[in-house]
Amino acid sequence: MSEQPATVPVPERQPLDEHAAASVLAYAAEQRAKVDVLASVLEDIAAHGYPAPETGVLWETARDAHLARLAEEQPRVA
Template identity: 80%
Template sequence: MSQQPAPAPARQPLDEHAAASARAYAADQRARVDVLASVLEDIAANGITIVAYVEA
């Protein structure tokens, strides 16, 4: 068995529209994850508020 890593597969470039869409999706996901990380950091630093649900 060889100890050398397998060669990387060839990549096919995206067209301009697909590349722009991928970048926009990545930016959106990055923003969502940043918000989630901020919420989790706040919970870690300050605890979590327990809200009681009351039926009307």
């Protein structure tokens, strides 16, 4: 995936207003950061093997923490 934005204008597209464009860019940056974290975890597993099960987190605990984070987030418009 390229980190460079497309430079060729596409005539069929509608331009975004300044606020909407900033929101889209912020969302893209958040998603890129999440993917970078996932990639670093996978690279660590490839280099060092799987972590010991004793050091992990139960999936129920991870799920509950994630659901709590989602409940605290501000609503977004898709």
